[in-house]
Amino acid sequence: MVEIIDLYKKFDKNNVLNGINLSIKEGGIFAVLGPNGSGKTTIIKTILGMVIPDRGTLKVFNTNIKNNSAYRHEIDYLPQIANFPSNLKVSELIKMIKDLRGKTDEDQNLISKFKLEPFLNKKLGTLSGGTKQKVNIVLTFMFNSPIIILDEPTTGLDPISLIRLKELIEVEKNKGKTILITSHIMSFVEEVADKIVFILEGKIYFKGSIDELKAKTKQQDFEHAIANILTKNHA
Amino acid sequence: MLKILKYSFFDLMRSSWSYVYFAFYLLLGIVLLFLNNDLSKAVITLMNVIIVLVPLIGTIFGVMYYYNSKEFTELLLAQPLKRSSIFLGQFLGVAISLSMSLIIGLGIPFMAYGLFKSNAIWDFSLLLVVGVFLTFIFSALAFNIALSNENKIKGFGYAILMWLFLAIIYDGLFLMSLILFEDYPLDKVSLIGTMLNPIDLSRTLILLKLDISALLGYTGAVFKQFFGTSFGLITSFIMLTVWVVLPIFRIVFKSKKKDF
Amino acid sequence: MKIQLGILLLLISTCFASAQTLTVCKADCDYKTIQGAIDSSQSGDRIFIKKGLYKESNLIIYKKSLHITGEEGTIIDTQQNGYGFSVEATDIIIKNLTIKNIEVSYTKEYAAVLLFKSYDFLIENITVENAFFGFLIQKSKDGIIHNNTISGEGLAEADSGNAIHLWHCEHIKITNNDVRRMRDGIYLEFGSNSYISNNYSTENMRYGLHFMFSNDNTYENNTFKANGAGVAVMFSKKIKMYNNIFKKNWGTASYGILLKEINDAELKHNIFEDNTIGINADGTNRITYIENTFKNNGYAIKVHGACYDNIYSKNNFLYNSFDLSYSGNLNSNKFENNYWSNYTGYDLDKDGIGDIPYRPVKLFSYLVNRTPESIVLLRSLFIDIIDFSEKVSPVFTPENLIDNQPLMTQVTW
Numbered sequence: 001m002v003e004i005i006d007l008y009k010k011f012d013k014n015n016v017l018n019g020i021n022l023s024i025k026e027g028g029i030f031a032v033l034g035p036n037g038s039g040k041t042t043i044i045k046t047i048l049g050m051v052i053p054d055r056g057t058l059k060v061f062n063t064n065i066k067n068n069s070a071y072r073h074e075i076d077y078l079p080q081i082a083n084f085p086s087n088l089k090v091s092e093l094i095k096m097i098k099d100l101r102g103k104t105d106e107d108q109n110l111i112s113k114f115k116l117e118p119f120l121n122k123k124l125g126t127l128s129g130g131t132k133q134k135v136n137i138v139l140t141f142m143f144n145s146p147i148i149i150l151d152e153p154t155t156g157l158d159p160i161s162l163i164r165l166k167e168l169i170e171v172e173k174n175k176g177k178t179i180l181i182t183s184h185i186m187s188f189v190e191e192v193a194d195k196i197v198f199i200l201e202g203k204i205y206f207k208g209s210i211d212e213l214k215a216k217t218k219q220q221d222f223e224h225a226i227a228n229i230l231t232k233n234h235a
Numbered sequence: 236m237l238k239i240l241k242y243s244f245f246d247l248m249r250s251s252w253s254y255v256y257f258a259f260y261l262l263l264g265i266v267l268l269f270l271n272n273d274l275s276k277a278v279i280t281l282m283n284v285i286i287v288l289v290p291l292i293g294t295i296f297g298v299m300y301y302y303n304s305k306e307f308t309e310l311l312l313a314q315p316l317k318r319s320s321i322f323l324g325q326f327l328g329v330a331i332s333l334s335m336s337l338i339i340g341l342g343i344p345f346m347a348y349g350l351f352k353s354n355a356i357w358d359f360s361l362l363l364v365v366g367v368f369l370t371f372i373f374s375a376l377a378f379n380i381a382l383s384n385e386n387k388i389k390g391f392g393y394a395i396l397m398w399l400f401l402a403i404i405y406d407g408l409f410l411m412s413l414i415l416f417e418d419y420p421l422d423k424v425s426l427i428g429t430m431l432n433p434i435d436l437s438r439t440l441i442l443l444k445l446d447i448s449a450l451l452g453y454t455g456a457v458f459k460q461f462f463g464t465s466f467g468l469i470t471s472f473i474m475l476t477v478w479v480v481l482p483i484f485r486i487v488f489k490s491k492k493k494d495f
Numbered sequence: 496m497k498i499q500l501g502i503l504l505l506l507i508s509t510c511f512a513s514a515q516t517l518t519v520c521k522a523d524c525d526y527k528t529i530q531g532a533i534d535s536s537q538s539g540d541r542i543f544i545k546k547g548l549y550k551e552s553n554l555i556i557y558k559k560s561l562h563i564t565g566e567e568g569t570i571i572d573t574q575q576n577g578y579g580f581s582v583e584a585t586d587i588i589i590k591n592l593t594i595k596n597i598e599v600s601y602t603k604e605y606a607a608v609l610l611f612k613s614y615d616f617l618i619e620n621i622t623v624e625n626a627f628f629g630f631l632i633q634k635s636k637d638g639i640i641h642n643n644t645i646s647g648e649g650l651a652e653a654d655s656g657n658a659i660h661l662w663h664c665e666h667i668k669i670t671n672n673d674v675r676r677m678r679d680g681i682y683l684e685f686g687s688n689s690y691i692s693n694n695y696s697t698e699n700m701r702y703g704l705h706f707m708f709s710n711d712n713t714y715e716n717n718t719f720k721a722n723g724a725g726v727a728v729m730f731s732k733k734i735k736m737y738n739n740i741f742k743k744n745w746g747t748a749s750y751g752i753l754l755k756e757i758n759d760a761e762l763k764h765n766i767f768e769d770n771t772i773g774i775n776a777d778g779t780n781r782i783t784y785i786e787n788t789f790k791n792n793g794y795a796i797k798v799h800g801a802c803y804d805n806i807y808s809k810n811n812f813l814y815n816s817f818d819l820s821y822s823g824n825l826n827s828n829k830f831e832n833n834y835w836s837n838y839t840g841y842d843l844d845k846d847g848i849g850d851i852p853y854r855p856v857k858l859f860s861y862l863v864n865r866t867p868e869s870i871v872l873l874r875s876l877f878i879d880i881i882d883f884s885e886k887v888s889p890v891f892t893p894e895n896l897i898d899n900q901p902l903m904t905q906v907t908w
Contacts, residue, residue: 011494050312051494067491072315085242085307087249096242100314275791275814276836287876406877410862413869421868429871438874446873449793449816451745452771453867459747 001025001147001178002047007056009042009202016042017053018202027176029169031183031193035230038199040182041080044149047180048077060147073101078140080151086125090116090135093124097139107142113164114138130156137161141168148172148179154188166192190222198229205229236320236327239311243328247300253336256292260340268348274355278362281341282441285366286434290373291398293333297377298394300329302387309495322378322490323483330374334367341366358444365437368475372433373398375482382489405432422457430470433478440471520545529563529571530554536561538584544569544592552576560586565593572596579607579623587616595624599654606631606656607645610638618643626677628656634663641670647677652700652723657682661689669694676700680722683709692716702727702753703744706734715739719751725770727753734760743769750775751792754782762787764908772797773815776805785809786908794820794860798828808832809906812855816873819855820864825893830855834902842903853901856892858885 002024009017016039024030032040045051046058049065049072057064060071084093094107111117114134119127127135133156140148150169154162169192173179183189189196196213198206206213206229210222219225247253263284267277304325311321341363350356377394384390409428413421429435442450443462450462461467517532517540518524526532529551532542538559546568553576561584570593573579579594587610594607606628610616616638622645623629629645632638640659649655658674659681661667667689673696674680680696682705683689691714696703703719704726706712715737719726725744728734734757741751750772754760757779765787767773773792776782777799788811789795795815796807800823807829812818813836832848833855840849859878863870872878885892 009494045495048313050309052492069315069317072313075313077313079306079309079313084310085246085304087246097314100238100311100316273836279814283874283876283879286874403877403880406872406875410869410872410877413866414862417866421866425868425871435871435875439871442871442873445791445814446793446816448745448769448771448791449873450870452747452749452793453870458868 001061002180003057003059003062004043004047005057005059007043007046007058008054009039009046009051010054016202017046017056020056020199020202020204022197022204022207024178024180027173027178028194029173029179029181029192030195030197031181031189032197032199033182033189033226034199034205039202040199041151043199044077044151044180044182047149048072048075074145074147076140076143076145076148078136078148078150078153080155084124084132084135086123088124089121090124090127091120093135094138094142098142101143104142104144106144107138110138110142110168113168114161128156130158130161133157134161137165137168141172144175146177148177150179150181150183152183153181154183154185162188186223186226198226200229236317236324239316239321239324240327240331243300243304243325244332246304247328247332248335252296252299253332256296256333257336257340260337261343264341264344268344274348274350274353278355278358279445281359281362282445285337285362285369286438286441287402289337289366289369290402290434293330293370293373294377294394294398295391296333297326297329297374298381298390300325301378301381302390312495318490319487322382322486326375326378326483326486329378330371333370333374337366337370338363361441361444365440365475368479369433369437371479372475372482375479375486379482379485379489382486382493401432401434406435409435422453426457426461430474433475436471436474436478440468440475443467443471514539514541516541516543518543518545519549521547533559533561539586548572550574553578554580556580556582556584556587559584562588563590563592564588565591567591569593570595573598573607575599578605578609581609581611582613582616583611585614587613589616589618589621591620593622593624595626597623597625597627599627599649601653604628604631604656604660606660609633610635613638617641621645623658626656626658628660629658629674629677631656631660632662632664632667635661635667636664637666638664639668639670640672641668642672644673645677646673646675649676649678649700652678655700657705658696658699660684661686664689668692674699674703679703679705680719681705683707683712685709687711690714694718695720697721699723705729706731710734713737718742719744721745724749724753725751727755728757728760729753729755730757732758732760736760736762736765738764739766741765741767741770741773745769745771747771750797753777754779757782761785766790767792767795775799776802778802780804782806783808786906787811788906789813789815789818791815793817796820798822802826802828804828806831809902810834811905812836813905817857817860817863819896820860821856821893821896822864825896830896830898832900832902833898834905835898838901840901847903849901849903853898854886854889854892854896855898856896857882858891861891 004020004022007017007020034040042051046053063071065071116134195209213225217225217228219228267280380393381390429439517536519526519529519532529549533556541562544565546566548570550572552573572595575596575598577598597607598605607623607626608630610632613635614637619641621643626645626647645658647655655678657679658677661683663685665687669691670693672694675698677699678701680699680703684707686709689712694717697720699722701723703722706728708730710732713735718740720742722744725741744751751767751770752774754776758781760782762784763786768790771793773789773795775797778801780803782805784807786809790813792815794817795812797820803826805828808831810833835853838853840851842849859882
């Protein structure tokens with residue numbers, strides 16, 4: 001579904017991606033992890049076409065994404081910081097995104113799931129961070145695309161919404177979709193992720209299941225496994 | 236692109252800045268006309284204002300809108316939309332809403348004053364056309380600057396600098412070089428110098444209307460052909476169009492290569 | 496006394512008795528040609544020309560008083576051969592004719608009507624088409640030239656003449672004529688005490704009206720539009736110019752009026768609109784400019800050297816690119832109580848006069864004089880800034896060139 005071959009990207013003199021090779025052929029939840037500045041977001045953004053790689057090929061469903069925009073119909077993306085045009089009302093934003101991407105009825109379910117009805121006629125600028133994130137989630141999940149990319153999806157969510165989000169992710173996974181997640185909340189990752197893609201200094205350091213990671217680092221629990229990788233490499 | 240244009244346009248139409256801009260022109264028109272009671276004088280004053288202020292406001296608005304809608308842009312970038320349509324849509328949204336504020340803001344008082352019965356209507360329409368051109372040119376230039384500068388403060392600085400250069404400094408250097416080389420035939424040079432600055436270009440267009448008597452007082456054959464025939468008018472309009480098209484091309488080109 | 500009166504009455508009655516009307520037409524008339532009628536006429540006779548096309552030229556009237564009138568539709572085609580009428584006589588009337596196709600010559604001044612040493616003449620309702628010269632009037636007095644239309648088709652100054660050309664004439668009234676596409680519209684050379692009014696002079700290659708060495712003349716209510724160089728008044732004294740309109744005289748050496756070596760003239764109630772230069776003054780003394788309007792000119796007034804004691808008062812200067820260009824010293828010329836549309840002062844005491852003086856000369860006009868191409872920078876913000884700084888502290892412009900009492904509202908009359 002997503003195939004990354006030999007991807008390089010430099011920002012100024014800073015090599016962010018140093019030859020990434022990643023192939024995701026099956027459905028499931030992939031957690032992209034790594035220390036700050038390791039290139040997680042850059043990878044996600046290259047997949048989305050927002051960052052243009054210096055070198056390398058990126059294919060989504062076997063089409064090269066270079067100078068292409070139509071492939072993004074296959075991807076739902078939840079951006080990290082949800083800052084929307086503050087003059088728009090929530091309902092207008094949802095309408096607009098539908099207008100840009102195509103029709104869907106899923107939004108009504110999602111709105112009731114996250115209890116957003118009272119906010120529909122409020123301007124986005126007046127919403128709290130958590131509510132904004134809920135709107136963000138609605139916008140992401142209302143289209144039924146085979147690939148879903150979630151960049152820090154848990155930011156600002158209350159426990160109930162977090163549970164709803166997990167349910168959502170589970171439902172989508174069961175549809176056989178590919179879901180890429182970045183998160184700093186290790187418990188969340190451990191709970192939802194099928195596979196871990198660990199990035200270090202612009203390269204894929206590890207790709208496999210959580211158990212494989214534990215085995216590799218000889219650690220009992222996930223958080224320590226991650227910490228182990230980091231301390232070992234920083235030492 | 237049209238969808239983006241629509242949303243940017245309505246977004247801007249709701250922002251208070253558009254109203255401030257609109258109200259400014261409304262007030263300007265009313266003050267000029269009803270306190271002065273002299274249409275010709277109003278048109279001349281308006282020309283001075285339009286030539287200086289429209290570029291400034293187009294520049295500031297363009298830069299501001301670009302930086303302010305950065306997150307929105309990123310949201311759009313993840314959608315199945317072409318980059319060129321996103322940025323052109325936003326640019327057109329800014330340029331069109333500014334032009335609308337200008338046209339309606341000035342149009343209402345002038346219409347109320349009875350412009351249609353006056354022969355100043357051509358001067359006035361030319362003024363509006365030039366204003367719209369300048370809005371498009373300078374918001375496009377502003378988008379260019381913003382696209383090339385991640386840093387907001389830097390971007391603003393460059394934009395203001397560009398305006399200052401084109402509105403004032405350029406003419407100073409221009410005048411100095413004309414005086415310096417006054418022993419040489421300069422009519423071609425001076426016309427080319429005019430073409431290279433959109434503010435000068437617009438000024439020339441208005442001069443063709445308001446000051447044709449003075450312009451025809453000079454001997455150079457090139458001058459005579461330029462100001463005496465429709466050649467000057469046509470050339471100026473072509474150049475203005477070039478000035479709109481070139482920055483737009485760069486927006487498309489630059490946006491394709493940019494990382495977000 | 497009684498006898499004298501009787502003789503006078505007798506004389507008059509014999510005059511009337513002997514005056515007869517000779518009729519010219521193509522058929523069934525006593526005379527088939529105009530020249531034939533003229534030759535047969537006595538002094539004091541009338542000649543009536545019925546309508547038709549007469550291919551005649553060089554019609555000579557010598558020392559005979561004749562009243563020649565045409566019927567409507569009477570056309571004399573001189574077929575590019577010399578003059579139309581060539582007259583030397585007193586009490587002459589030529590009326591209601593069309594004269595066309597006057598010969599173009601580089602050595603002789605062929606005209607539709609030539610008057611030489613003629614007194615008490617009236618030329619009325621004459622249409623001259625394809626003229627070289629229209630009316631050429633020399634050493635004549637006490638005439639009226641009224642309601643004529645003269646137009647030429649010359650392409651250059653060299654192959655066209657003047658519509659109405661007076662040379663050494665006095666007391667001539669030139670009224671309600673329409674002159675166009677000639678070299679000069681109306682030209683007075685050594686003419687005096689003449690009165691020129693209600694004429695329309697346009698598209699002439701040189702001047703709409705031209706005075707040379709002509710004193711004590713008045714012209715008023717005329718319109719001069721789109722002539723090569725407007726009106727020229729040169730080497731003349733005591734010319735009165737009232738209520739004229741000078742319009743759209745565009746070009747490198749073009750102006751509403753050129754004043755050169757003029758003394759004691761008066762300009763009042765004239766309108767100068769859309770001219771490259773409204774008034775170009777060079778060597779003028781004791782001229783008063785009162786209640787004139789200068790609107791949309793490149794320069795309203797351009798003053799060259801050697802102008803003394805001129806007064807500019809109560810004029811309207813409206814939206815000119817430059818109100819005034821000045822070379823040399825002020826030479827006791829005065830600007831007072833004018834209305835300047837560029838004036839930005841205020842009138843706190845509400846007496847209708849601005850509280851701060853106005854400086855009509857801009858620094859930029861000096862720059863343009865020096866480097867003409869810099870005109871493309873007209874109305875640039877940069878230029879406004881340097882003009883402003885010059886206004887605040889004059890360096891290049893004469894300190895005392897100033898209107899101390901600028902009006903707050905336009906002058907009306």
